[in-house]
Amino acid sequence: MKVLALVGLVEVACFSPTTVRGPTALRLRGRRRLTRGFSQIVDDVFEDETDAASWAWTRRTVGGLATLGVVETSYLTAQKVFGAGPTCAADCSSVLTGPYSSIGGVPVCALGLAAYATVVGLCCAPLLGSHLERRTRAPLVFVTAAMAAFSAWLVALLVLKLQAFCAFCFASAAMSWSNFALTQRAASGSSSSSSSSSQDAAGPALSGLVAASAMALATFYFVETGIALDEARQMVAVLSGETSLVAATKQQQDLRLAPPAVDTVSTPRTLRLARHLKLSGAKMYGAYWCSHCFAQKQAFGAEAAAELAYIECAEDGLNSQRAACQARGINGYPTWEIGGKLYPGEKSIAELEALSGLDATKPPSSPAGPGF
Known part of the structure; x- marks a missing residue:
């Protein structure tokens, strides 16, 4: 199609209306307009096809x-x-x-x-x-x-x-x-x-x-405003004489970075397992923000969870032991260390009993009483 357009342009150029007069010149002018229009249509078609191909890719x-x-x-x-x-x-x-x-x-x-x-x-x-x-x-x-x-x-x-x-x-x-x-x-x-x-x-x-x-500025504003409100509450507590600035700052930080409180009730079975894990040197590596760590503690109950040797791995967590976690190569939470081996993931009570070698069917041994 472009070849035909070029032929038409050459023909018009050879018979320019400036050198031809009369009706012939009028016909040539009309032909030039038609050729230009035809060429423009061809260019538009090719541009549309190229544009569509570019957008398709x-x-x-x-x-x-x-x-x-x-x-x-x-x-x-x-x-x-x-x-x-x-x-x-x-x-x-x-x-x-x-x-x-x-x-x-x-x-x-x-x-x-x-x-x-x-x-x-x-x-x-x-x-x-x-x-x-x-x-x-x-x-x-x-x-x-x-x-x-x-x-x-x-x-x-x-x-x-x-x-x-x-x-x-x-x-x-x-x-x-x-x-x-x-x-x-x-x-x-x-x-x-x-x-x-x-x-x-x-x-x-x-x-x-x-x-x-x-949206980004709004998010930053509201988050920073929330942090500023926490700091304002600290200052109010200090000015009212309720506490010192250092104590107020530490208390607010502890609330934000401490693991959530366990609110379930322990059973004799979970208490026995927690004490067995503690005596055997087992450790639980976790992070205060980890939902699976919280669920693991909830499975034990509040009293039994307090018996566990818990290692905080979050760098900004309360009582963080990040270096110890990195030294052991902890990549996910919770991770249990039992008998010197690492067992990543949340475990059931039965799984932990099996991993630690605790026989759940055997009654707990009671301390020996005085002889008679």
Whole structure:
């Protein structure tokens, strides 16, 4: 088609209306207009085909990365909400369980799951109808821009404030940034080839960046306000003479970093097991924020749990023994050390009896009384 257009242009150039007069010149002018229009149509068709091919590749790539994001955030959401799995991972604790782990009571990982699912839906929308291909471009750019901006804030929070390493967080940020770069590249290509589609690039991207920045600032404000309120309560207690500044600060810190109190009742069986574990030198490695550690103690009951040799592994936990945990290579909580061997994961009472060599069917031995 382009060859025909070029032939028409050459023909018109050879018989320029400036050298030909009369009706012939009018016909040549008309033919030139038709040729130019025909050439423009051909160019538009080729540009549309190239644009569609570029967006099709972008949708496949972005959709694939977003699917990985759905899998990752689903796992993290299950860990956060349901405590899935027998152990709590040692990494990412400062992010997934700290004050910045939720926004308005909703876990950040759940918001990430919703965002990734939205991206997957927008990428697959043209499968439901070709008319959705162009309609979903701007929303796709908006969502990926918002995710990229929010991920940048989370990474800055990790590195500068929490000073923690979270492989899940960095992987999610890399996927978000890649998706934004891909959609922005496709949208910029559309806007350069067609002025009518310029809204596919700058507008939605800027809106997404602004929306994510506003959410990040709001989250930071409310979290920091909560911390400031705790500090204000300390000062009120000090000024009222109830306690000293050092004591108030330590008390508030202990409340935040101590494991939750066990409120279940121990049984003779769990008391016997706890004392047997203590006498045999068994240890339980855990973290104050770990739901599985709390569930393990709940299984023993309050009195029996107090008998256990508990090692706090969280770096910011109360009476932390982080160095001892690292020396033993503890990677998940709880981890039991029985007879010099490590047994990761939450265990049932029967499992712990078997691992420690306690025969539950044998009655407990009573101390020998005075002879007669």
